[in-house]
Amino acid sequence: xxxxxxxxxxxxxxxxxxxxxxxxxxxxxxxxxxxxxxxxxxxxxxxxxxxxxxxxxxxxxxxxxxxxxxxxxxxxxxxxxxxxxxxxxxxxxxxxxxxxxxxxxxxxxxxxxxxxxxxxxxxxxxxxxxxxxxxxxxxxxxxxxxxxxxxxxxxxxxxxxxxxxxxxxxxxxxxxxxxxxxxxxxxxxxxxxxxxxxxxxxxxxxxxxxxxxxxxxxxxxxxxxxxxxxxxxxxxxxxxxxxxxxxxxxxxxxxxxxxxxxxxxxxxxxxxxxxxxxxxxxxxxxxxxxxxxxxxxxxxxxxxxxxxxxxxxxxxxxxxxxxxxxxxxxxxxxxxxxxxxxxxxxxxxxxxxxxxxxxxxxxxxx
Amino acid sequence: xxxxxxxxxxxxxxxxxxxxxxxxxxxxxxxxxxxxxxxxxxxxxxxxxxxxxxxxxxxxxxxxxxxxxxxxxxxxxxxxxxxxxxxxxxxxxxxxx
Ligand code: SF4
Ligand code: SF4
Numbered sequence: 172x173x174x175x176x177x178x179x180x181x182x183x184x185x186x187x188x189x190x191x192x193x194x195x196x197x198x199x200x201x202x203x204x205x206x207x208x209x210x211x212x213x214x215x216x217x218x219x220x221x222x223x224x225x226x227x228x229x230x231x232x233x234x235x236x237x238x239x240x241x242x243x244x245x246x247x248x249x250x251x252x253x254x255x256x257x258x259x260x261x262x263x264x265x266x267x268x269x270x271x272x273x274x275x276x277x278x279x280x281x282x283x284x285x286x287x288x289x290x291x292x293x294x295x296x297x298x299x300x301x302x303x304x305x306x307x308x309x310x311x312x313x314x315x316x317x318x319x320x321x322x323x324x325x326x327x328x329x330x331x332x333x334x335x336x337x338x339x340x341x342x343x344x345x346x347x348x349x350x351x352x353x354x355x356x357x358x359x360x361x362x363x364x365x366x367x368x369x370x371x372x373x374x375x376x377x378x379x380x381x382x383x384x385x386x387x388x389x390x391x392x393x394x395x396x397x398x399x400x401x402x403x404x405x406x407x408x409x410x411x412x413x414x415x416x417x418x419x420x421x422x423x424x425x426x427x428x429x430x431x432x433x434x435x436x437x438x439x440x441x442x443x444x445x446x447x448x449x450x451x452x453x454x455x456x457x458x459x460x461x462x463x464x465x466x467x468x469x470x471x472x473x474x475x476x477x478x479x480x481x482x483x484x485x486x487x488x489x490x491x492x493x494x495x496x497x498x499x500x501x502x503x504x505x506x507x508x509x510x511x512x513x514x515x516x517x518x519x520x521x522x523x524x525x526x527x528x529x530x531x532x533x534x535x536x537x
Numbered sequence: 538x539x540x541x542x543x544x545x546x547x548x549x550x551x552x553x554x555x556x557x558x559x560x561x562x563x564x565x566x567x568x569x570x571x572x573x574x575x576x577x578x579x580x581x582x583x584x585x586x587x588x589x590x591x592x593x594x595x596x597x598x599x600x601x602x603x604x605x606x607x608x609x610x611x612x613x614x615x616x617x618x619x620x621x622x623x624x625x626x627x628x629x630x631x632x633x634x
Binding site: 179181226227229230232255257259281282284319320321323349350395 | 570
């Protein structure tokens with residue numbers, strides 16, 4: 172379906188497990204969470220890492236769920252390091268101890284991204300659904316910095332915590348983080364279910380952006396800040412994953428190989444599986460990866476648009492979730508014939524947020 | 538971060554990679570890359586020449602000497618490029634003096 176040249180992927184997102192002690196309602200994991208029994212074995216992951224390095228992957232992001240729930244994490248990190256892969260651990264920190272950190276550092280872990288639900292304990296633990304989590308996260312951050320490991324703190328933003336961004340960034344500096352991510356909720360998976368409870372107003376978004384700008388000046392030289400905005404308020408979609416099948420490859424806990432972590436929602440083609448095919452063969456040839464690679468698949472208005480190699484037509488999973496058609500222009504784009512859907516969603520946001528639907532096994536609606 | 542003025546680097550300082558950053562040869566694409574937290578960026582050939590000499594013991598002056606000889610170029614020209622590149626990589630949290 173396409174003659175687009177296949178470039179090797181830069182990054183592997185290794186979603187080791189969906190198990191997690193927290194239950195954040197903004198979690199971007201799929202509603203159908205994989206159970207422990209279906210998870211890949213250690214040998215499978217070792218093979219994935221071999222194949223990823225061979226294919227040209229430079230960085231591996233160990234994520235989840237909570238990747239530290241897998242006992243073989245140090246072994247996987249060690250293997251990644253032996254292959255020259257840069258390893259990043261994306262963790263909630265609640266399972267991290269001095270001993271586990273020492274094991275990971277000894278195995279060659281390069282960097283940790285530690286997530287916080289908030290700067291204040293009560294709203295943080297209300298969101299995460301785990302009493303005692305905040306103290307554990309603060310302790311984890313201190314251990315990581317004391318060990319000398321570079322730390323990025325990540326804060327997910329929603330209507331309930333936008334007002335505290337300045338203080339979140341101060342906390343990041345106090346903890347000794349080198350980088351901080353202020354990431355507005357992305358509305359996939361559980362985040363989409365909870366959209367009405369989480370989406371900030373336009374005024375709140377502007378306040379958030381001001382707070383980030385102000386902190387960038389105030390903390391210049393101390394903290395690098397990455398800012399991710401909610402695309403519903405943008406005029407143009409984000410270049411999801413840097414283009415379909417272009418930079419990122421995602422392996423799910425059960426071994427599904429995906430162009431992005433929400434791609435299991437696309438049912439028109441089979442989902443490739445690392446237990447039956449190699450990463451290289453899947454990356455180059457699997458119908459799921461070829462489906463939206465490059466620009467040949469694009470409908471109007473993307474097809475004739477000068478932005479088509481900037482944003483790649485936006486997010487396929489968002490087009491599917493909101494329009495029922497994964498091959499449509501992302502409705503976030505003001506040029507999309509369906510953009511009115513987004514305006515309506517924003518106009519209809521309730522004054523009082525509905526109750527949160529927590530992310531846990533068996534709690535998905537429908 | 539981009540607004541801060543780049544602090545000058547002295548020739549007698551010893552620079553090293555910050556923990557969590559390194560120079561690496563990307564075999565598949567045959568290029569040098571700087572591996573850093575959550576991103577890898579391409580080191581152009583000039584940056585790669587400089588960074589390959591960053592070993593945590595060599596002072597900047599020695600790096601300049603080696604490159605001036607290797608490229609048979611006037612030392613002040615090389616010094617200017619090396620100091621500028623090192624300052625900018627320090628700013629981007631890749632190197633530290
Ligand atoms: S977002 Fe929350 S629930 Fe989801 S994996 Fe991260 S810590 Fe766990
Ligand atoms: S029309 Fe398509 S390519 Fe153009 S800006 Fe919108 S989403 Fe991007």
